[in-house]
Amino acid sequence: MKTSSVRLQYLFDKYYNKTATPQECDELFAIIDDGKCDEELSRYIRQAWEEIKPGEPLFNVDKSNAILKNILGSADTDNSLKPGRTLILWGKIAAAAVMLLFVGFCVQYYLRQQQPVQTVAKAVKHPAHDALPGGNKAILTLANGKTIILDNAQNGTLAKQGATVVKKTADGQLLYNAAAMADNSPTPSINTIVTPRGGQYQVILPDGTKVWLNAASSLRFPIFFTGKTREVDITGEAYFEVAKNAAMPFKVKTNRAEIEVLGTHFNIMAYDDETTMKTTLLEGAVNIKSGNFSARLKPGQQAQITANGQSKVVDDVDVDDETAWKNGIFQFRDAGIDMILRQASRWYDVDVIYKGTIPHREFNGRIARSVKASELLNMLEYTGVKLKIEGKNIIVL
Template sequence: MINRVMDQQTFATLLEKYLSEDLSREETARLLDSLQDDAMRRQWEEAVTALLENKAVHGLSDPGRMQAIREAILAREAGVPVPARTPFLKKLWPYAAAAAVIALAVTGMLYFSRPAAPGHLPADTKAALAGMRPGGNKAVLTLADGSQITLDSVGNGAIASQGNVQVIKLNSGQLAYKAGKGENGAALRYNTLSTPRGGQFRIVLPDGSKVWLNAASSLRFPTAFSGKAREVQLTGEAYFEIAKDPAMPFEVKVNDMAVQVLGTHFNVMAYPDEHSIRTTLLEGAVRVQHAGEHIRLQPGEQAQLSSAGKMTVNKSVDIEGVMAWKNGYFNFDREPLEGVIRQIGRWYDVEITYEGNIPYREFGGKIARGSSITEVLKILELSGVHYRVEDRKIVITP
């Protein structure tokens, strides 16, 4: 006789087994039996509610979103195509479809902490995916004379000298600049730190300011700051912790936009393939300037400059989501599929294209940036995204 008591832990365990395609016939029967019983449906609702409200696990705090997910799990009709791997799942699929939503919302506990089971993939697809590794500390430093240093292969210690300035690679894997005596009066020399797709790097600028550079980004800066302002140029994305110097404001230039600060923590996202340039303030104050217009931000606000040149302010930005890349994970909050794909493509250094009419979808949840691309694609697949692999290219299909 099947035990009709299902606590939260049992619910989470069975759901995890379903997501990893490791659900036995007996366990599947138990799930089906529980879903067909009105009392157990209430038990399911309590378990799901407790799971969704556990912010320590997933951080989902929007009551409206929690209610939507709860209703989706308990709905009898989902309109989702049924996978063919076992007839038992035909009746379970409406709940499993919602379970895929929970897998994205409940981070780490149900799926992200363990590798996906790629056993159903063809051998050539497995081999191609195995070559698509997550990014790491990779960058190239271009010196003032045009010579280049590949930072992920060079040893620690002094790696270059430019005038009286030494460039040092620290044991922590970041760059630092040490100016010698008299360098402040010398002619400015500019260096450029560039990360490839699938790369990231940290640098301590000559004034002590710290910069974290995301994948497919570059930062141009002088080897020593002098004059009335400290100016750098950015493409891509970077997080800044600026050393305070009231006599010499710091300025980040992105094309014809400028972010001016004295000492503060902020993030600038300025990829050419994104729809806007986004400047997010964490601490202090900044002024964002463009075409004679300027906006002064307070902590927790984000300035957005659209491709059409319009500036707006988001006063309730998700700081955790903005800083996820620096903290080692993806954080999607109602992110359209195209936005998810752009981030994945940059970090795993793969080309991702679309074929046919792809339905609009949004995603929410966290994924560790150290996850294999097989794990990431598995999560998307559970949410109805189809794909095929061609060498180092992933094609998203209807």
């Protein structure tokens, strides 16, 4: 439902006078982000600008700084922007950026109406080096050793392995269609799909289980399931939506643990360069085993297993943070710069070089994985971390 003009004017005035409550700010930002009231918002801002006397400076230095702090939404009580504070990004700032576009329009409108000006074209500055985001890229290795580069393969049937047909769908998924097999069927052949750095892919297994693979990951699986269990192996990170089959539990093996499920949704992050393997449950139930550690997870819980064997279960995790990558989002909550840059390294296919010590900063925020690396780095630089891209390297200064 479209917001009434009276309500919008009220929210705008409250925000402009810095008397809006946090709830009112959130409501205004949501309206801006929705875009349905752009014309009215533009009119309100234009009216404010037209009240300024010709020749009068728009804002003094103190006012400009105050507006900047207000837009950035400082978490400090005195609204000061302190180096190293936790960064609250995207969401409110993304919406505020839309408001800034309106302000920019009104500035130009005001200047053109009040006095003739001579414009000089200025070159837009772009990074000398940048890195493009990843995409749907993977290599499939069949049982006979043949490899298929999936991002180059045509849609349709890719291979036939016995009674199993392997297809690439129009929306870029890898689909396995297998005929029903008896329990005494021969041992099935094994296929492996590997995503490189800068890659991701979705696979539909012979039983209908859906698997999303993140960058620099692999999935090893049979071309059909037979026997008492369905077993696959992964490295890196994968999200599973397991097809229900109470008579044949589904097992996922990593280098640190084994996860057993019947039918459920969960995410496994098990990169070798991460100190902690994380298994996060969204719905259903899973049993996880690692050495002497075992646990049964409930939705919203996460099992954490470190490289040195320490294990624990964490309650009430934000599952959106753990699965944002599957939905095309970088999402950080109290994340260190090193962890963020490891994600960037895998997604943008770059190496990270630290010129000094690793900055001890924590970040909160989100940004689309479809942006170039420079946009992610610009977001991080708001906290004072200095970064640059040179060739295939992200350099932390």
